[in-house]
Amino acid sequence: xxxxxxxxxxxxxxxxxxxxxxxxxxxxxxxxxxxxxxxxxxxxxxxxxxxxxxxxxxxxxxxxxxxxxxxxxxxxxxxxxxxxxxxxxxxxxxxxxxxxxxxxxxxxxxxxxxxxxxxxxxxxxxxxxxxxxxxxxxxxxxxxxxxxxxxxxxxxxxxxxxxxxxxxxxxxxxxxxxxxxxxxxxxxxxxxxxxxxxxxxxxxxxxxxxxxxxxxxxxxxxxxxxxxxxxxxxxxxxxxxxxxxxxxxxxxxxxxxxxxxxxxxxxxxxxxxxxxxxxxxxxxxxxxxxxxxxxxxxxxxxxxxxxxxxxxxxxxxxxxxxxxxxxxxxxxxxxxxxxxxxxxxxxxxxxxxxxxxxxxxxxxxxxxxx
Numbered sequence: 001x002x003x004x005x006x007x008x009x010x011x012x013x014x015x016x017x018x019x020x021x022x023x024x025x026x027x028x029x030x031x032x033x034x035x036x037x038x039x040x041x042x043x044x045x046x047x048x049x050x051x052x053x054x055x056x057x058x059x060x061x062x063x064x065x066x067x068x069x070x071x072x073x074x075x076x077x078x079x080x081x082x083x084x085x086x087x088x089x090x091x092x093x094x095x096x097x098x099x100x101x102x103x104x105x106x107x108x109x110x111x112x113x114x115x116x117x118x119x120x121x122x123x124x125x126x127x128x129x130x131x132x133x134x135x136x137x138x139x140x141x142x143x144x145x146x147x148x149x150x151x152x153x154x155x156x157x158x159x160x161x162x163x164x165x166x167x168x169x170x171x172x173x174x175x176x177x178x179x180x181x182x183x184x185x186x187x188x189x190x191x192x193x194x195x196x197x198x199x200x201x202x203x204x205x206x207x208x209x210x211x212x213x214x215x216x217x218x219x220x221x222x223x224x225x226x227x228x229x230x231x232x233x234x235x236x237x238x239x240x241x242x243x244x245x246x247x248x249x250x251x252x253x254x255x256x257x258x259x260x261x262x263x264x265x266x267x268x269x270x271x272x273x274x275x276x277x278x279x280x281x282x283x284x285x286x287x288x289x290x291x292x293x294x295x296x297x298x299x300x301x302x303x304x305x306x307x308x309x310x311x312x313x314x315x316x317x318x319x320x321x322x323x324x325x326x327x328x329x330x331x332x333x334x335x336x337x338x339x340x341x342x343x344x345x346x347x348x349x350x351x352x353x354x355x356x357x358x359x360x361x362x363x364x365x366x367x368x369x370x
Contacts (some may be wrong), residue, residue, distance in 0.1 A: 038113075051182075051183055051186070055186035055190060059186065059187040059190025060190070062187055063190070063191040063194035063198075064225065064228050064229045064232050065233060065236065066083075066191060069082075070082050070195060077189075078356050083192070084335075087192065089131075105259060105260055109257075112260065116255075149179035182295075203207050205222075216361075223352065223360070227357050228350060228353060231349070238309065239269035242269050242279075242309055243263060244301075249301050249305075250298065253298060254290060255286055256290070264282065267279075269309070271346060276309060280302040283298055287299075328352070329349060335348075
């Protein structure tokens with residue numbers, strides 16, 4: 001570089017420090033156009049890479065769940081230390097689950113699959129006896145064996161279809177497991193950074209609001225985070241309690257595969273109202289294979305647990321977070337399930353919680369000009 005070039009460069013740097021960046025003026029129409037193009041590009045990227053919204057949503061949900069213990073620990077520890085302790089606790093729980101609970105569940109699932117032929121034969125004999133009784137009383141059209149053969153053929157045809165589907169799905173298991181692992185680490189990564197940078201995110205959110213509305217924006221932020229975190233923590237506690245109670249009671253009644261059935265109840269209980277019915281079906285069927293008395297006792301236990309969940313656990317969660325009439329919740333679950341499937345049923349209640357918070361926020365602020 002020559003002396004002239006160096007001198008010109010120094011002059012430019014001094015002018016840049018003195019005057020700052022040069023303003024580029026654009027019209028409001030161009031700004032709106034650029035924002036619209038940006039939104040379209042983001043939508044195209046999210047459609048092409050569906051893992052991104054899943055990771056963001058999962059990470060935000062995990063951050064909301066972990067924010068509750070972080071807030072409690074922050075009263076006695078620095079926030080970064082509280083986050084570290086919470087994450088170590090989460091890793092510890094996952095490790096215990098993988099090392100202790102997962103082998104038990106896998107063992108019981110393997111045993112159930114191995115026992116299915118014997119259970120099917122026993123069900124075949126019981127059904128034949130029942131149909132013969134109906135035939136003797138002229139309540140059955142046709143021979144019992146012919147009816148059973150027809151049922152068996154239908155079951156065989158369905159089993160073939162399921163086996164082919166399972167074989168096809170087995171080929172993609174490795175890639176699916178890899179994708180699930182990547183998404184899980186992505187959710188954890190997003191959750192950690194949300195917990196660490198939550199104050200910066202909140203400050204940036206408040207800066208977007210006009211000065212006169214910033215205290216309202218802060219109230220809306222606090223209402224959303226409090227309602228959703230309470231709902232998620234309460235739901236997690238509720239489904240865990242249901243699974244533990246079911247597993248313990250089934251073990252006391254002598255029903256096989258109690259731990260597996262308890263885990264199944266925990267998984268289905270995520271679906272409000274409808275999950276209790278789905279969780280009860282396999283346990284009641286297996287209990288009747290043990291004895292009629294065990295089957296009826298298991299049915300009574302599931303009804304009692306469902307009543308406990310609907311009258312004690314769920315009202316406490318909804319009373320603190322959702323505060324929506326149970327009829328409206330049921331209609332929302334059914335409608336969302338019909339439109340969006342299982343994901344709609346799962347997200348219907350938290351969506352209602354968000355809408356309720358937004359409605360309460362607007363009702364006390366929006367006024368119609370005379």
